[in-house]
Amino acid sequence: MEKVEKITGLIxxxxxxxxxxxxxxxxxxxxxxxxxxxxxxxxxxxxxxLTDKLKSYSAINxxxxxxxxxxxxxxxxxVKRLYPVQRTWWKYPAVAAAVIGISVAGWLYLKPTANQxxxxxxxxxxxxxxxxxxxxxxxxxKLSDGKEIVLDNANNQEKIQQGAITISKINGRLIYNxxxxxxxxxxxxxxxxxxxxxxxxxxxxxxxVILPDGSIVWLNAASSLRFPIAFAGGERNVSLTGEAFxxxxxxxxxxxxVAIETPEGNEGNVEVLGTQFNIHAYTEDGGVKTTxxxxxxxxxxxxxxxxxxxxxxxxxxxxxxxxxxxxKVDIAASLAWKNGEFNLEQxxxxxxxxxxxxxxxxxxxxxxxPSGSSLNGxxxxxxxxxxxxxxxxxxxxxxxxxxxARKIVVx
Amino acid sequence: xxxxxxxxxxxxxxxxxxxGTFEQVFKEYHRSMCYLAEKYLLDKEExxxxxxxxxxxxxxxxxxxxxxxxxxxxLITSIRNACLNLLKQKQRRSASNNELAYLLADKEDDFFRKxxxxxxxxxxxxxxxxxxKQCRAVFEQVYFEGSSxxxxxxxxxxxxxxxxxxxxxxxxxxxDKILLISFIYCLxxxxxxxxxxxxxxxxxxxxxxx
Numbered sequence: 001m002e003k004v005e006k007i008t009g010l011i012x013x014x015x016x017x018x019x020x021x022x023x024x025x026x027x028x029x030x031x032x033x034x035x036x037x038x039x040x041x042x043x044x045x046x047x048x049x050l051t052d053k054l055k056s057y058s059a060i061n062x063x064x065x066x067x068x069x070x071x072x073x074x075x076x077x078x079v080k081r082l083y084p085v086q087r088t089w090w091k092y093p094a095v096a097a098a099v100i101g102i103s104v105a106g107w108l109y110l111k112p113t114a115n116q117x118x119x120x121x122x123x124x125x126x127x128x129x130x131x132x133x134x135x136x137x138x139x140x141x142k143l144s145d146g147k148e149i150v151l152d153n154a155n156n157q158e159k160i161q162q163g164a165i166t167i168s169k170i171n172g173r174l175i176y177n178x179x180x181x182x183x184x185x186x187x188x189x190x191x192x193x194x195x196x197x198x199x200x201x202x203x204x205x206x207x208x209v210i211l212p213d214g215s216i217v218w219l220n221a222a223s224s225l226r227f228p229i230a231f232a233g234g235e236r237n238v239s240l241t242g243e244a245f246x247x248x249x250x251x252x253x254x255x256x257x258v259a260i261e262t263p264e265g266n267e268g269n270v271e272v273l274g275t276q277f278n279i280h281a282y283t284e285d286g287g288v289k290t291t292x293x294x295x296x297x298x299x300x301x302x303x304x305x306x307x308x309x310x311x312x313x314x315x316x317x318x319x320x321x322x323x324x325x326x327x328k329v330d331i332a333a334s335l336a337w338k339n340g341e342f343n344l345e346q347x348x349x350x351x352x353x354x355x356x357x358x359x360x361x362x363x364x365x366x367x368x369x370p371s372g373s374s375l376n377g378x379x380x381x382x383x384x385x386x387x388x389x390x391x392x393x394x395x396x397x398x399x400x401x402x403x404x405a406r407k408i409v410v411x
Numbered sequence: 412x413x414x415x416x417x418x419x420x421x422x423x424x425x426x427x428x429x430x431g432t433f434e435q436v437f438k439e440y441h442r443s444m445c446y447l448a449e450k451y452l453l454d455k456e457e458x459x460x461x462x463x464x465x466x467x468x469x470x471x472x473x474x475x476x477x478x479x480x481x482x483x484x485x486l487i488t489s490i491r492n493a494c495l496n497l498l499k500q501k502q503r504r505s506a507s508n509n510e511l512a513y514l515l516a517d518k519e520d521d522f523f524r525k526x527x528x529x530x531x532x533x534x535x536x537x538x539x540x541x542x543x544k545q546c547r548a549v550f551e552q553v554y555f556e557g558s559s560x561x562x563x564x565x566x567x568x569x570x571x572x573x574x575x576x577x578x579x580x581x582x583x584x585x586x587d588k589i590l591l592i593s594f595i596y597c598l599x600x601x602x603x604x605x606x607x608x609x610x611x612x613x614x615x616x617x618x619x620x621x
Binding site: 005012043 | 470
């Protein structure tokens with residue numbers, strides 16, 4: 001190994017033109033040892049071949065190797081996630097999440113933004129049936145002036161300027177960059193009106209938004225997030241329909257609040273200072289689930305019931321605003337969607353709804369909803385729908401796919 | 412930031428599988444090890460598998476290691492052996508007449524040369540890796556893919572002006588790393604249609620590329 005380093009060093013110095021006479025002698029000796037040595041040397045000092053080699057060296061897929069390694073090591077808690085092994089859409093450096101204190105605050109901003117129409121992917125074309133495919137990175141951005149911009153995973157960088165706020169769409173993420181805030185000035189508002197944007201994912205869509213304060217929001221399918229393009233004032237207020245995972249940047253004295261909206265109106269609020277949590281608020285699933293991964297959040301329901309959650313706890317709130325349960329959960333399972341998986345550790349109805357939203361298909365039941373008590377684990381969301389149904393069949397849940405009608409009938 | 416693999420506290424943590432030490436070793440060596448494996452196997456997927464196997468063995472056997480050189484040596488040896496075994500199996504399956512190919516691929520000198528090449532690339536790669544993100548994307552398009560300024564602009568969805576300025580920036584940054592002088596000089600002379608502009612960060616006018 002020492003000799004390898006020696007020769008490598010000599011070749012490198014040669015490239016830099018800083019070989020001493022002695023070193024030149026050593027290199028010459030090595031080169032004279034064999035014609036193969038000579039030809040390697042020529043390859044490594046030739047611009048074209050060296051560039052090619054560097055290209056293949058750069059192309060090595062760290063993520064793939066890490067994933068393969070992790071799969072072999074197995075679920076060992078000592079090894080952490082090194083690369084974002086899922087899709088590119090959530091590839092973003094983690095923002096440190098901090099444990100927070102909790103302040104009581106009235107929910108002032110509560111302009112309901114319910115009844116957000118959920119954009120649907122076109123279901124049928126004239127003659128051909130739209131193929132049933134897994135969801136992908138897509139959403140619609142609605143600007144404050146009502147203009148709509150289609151967002152997808154195209155590898156392009158496009159900037160949208162809104163006042164002093166630059167919105168970049170990069171690799172399936174939307175990034176809000178508040179230059180004024182970065183300069184220590186007040187965030188921009190037009191007159192006294194705060195400008196709001198809304199990002200809406202269709203069935204079979206997901207998207208990631210990085211808010212002006214650096215907080216990251218992962219939006220699941222058929223969901224929407226409404227937020228001001230800059231966080232003025234003493235609070236950071238956003239509102240959500242559907243499901244999202246939040247990674248909130250801690251800012252002292254500027255709590256982050258999520259208003260949970262459904263077509264029936266406001267379903268409650270989650271207040272945080274800096275933390276990571278998930279809110280699952282699909283109307284059709286009945287009830288709202290808030291799951292805390294890290295930090296601390298305070299939940300206030302529309303019936304004014306309050307609940308402070310600890311990490312790994314999940315609170316379920318029913319339609320009347322009653323907190324019907326707070327329990328310890330397996331975080332990995334609850335956040336499966338964010339990692340590109342369906343969580344099997346939930347009731348069959350919720351699981352099937354997840355599947356329906358992701359493949360943009362309707363779910364029907366021929367008879368009673370199967371119990372599915374033996375279900376456990378996760379299924380990748382990027383599989384063809386048929387494969388997912390095959391897996392479920394092994395667990396005794398038989399779903400018949402009707403591609404034409406875009407529905408799954410569970411028997 | 413290269414961790415101090417020689418540090419006794421570091422080794423102790425590594426043996427216990429603590430404090431992200433295994434991840435550090437992975438980050439440090441996986442790329443060069445995969446390159447080495449690819450040199451043997453000429454197959455990306457297989458190379459990745461072999462490297463993953465070696466790191467898995469390293470994880471399970473981490474208690475036996477007492478210094479960093481030992482870790483690197485272990486990785487190299489496991490990868491070499493695994494590659495040779497794979498080649499041997501393939502040889503049997505294909506029942507090819509040049510049955511000594513795998514043995515020829517493993518003469519000590521040949522192994523040595525593979526290591527030299529890998530080590531040299533390991534030394535050069537960080538300069539590219541450390542380029543700012545967009546700068547790197549432009550650099551890779553222009554120098555690795557051989558794209559023109561216009562093609563690069565289209566592929567990355569940025570303006571040609573931005574491509575030019577990022578390209579100059581990449582060249583400047585690489586040139587500043589004295590180590591790469593000859594490398595970047597080579598690259599630039601290769602691109603004979605490229606306007607060499609060493610001092611200005613960007614070229615304001617849209618010069619037509621041929």
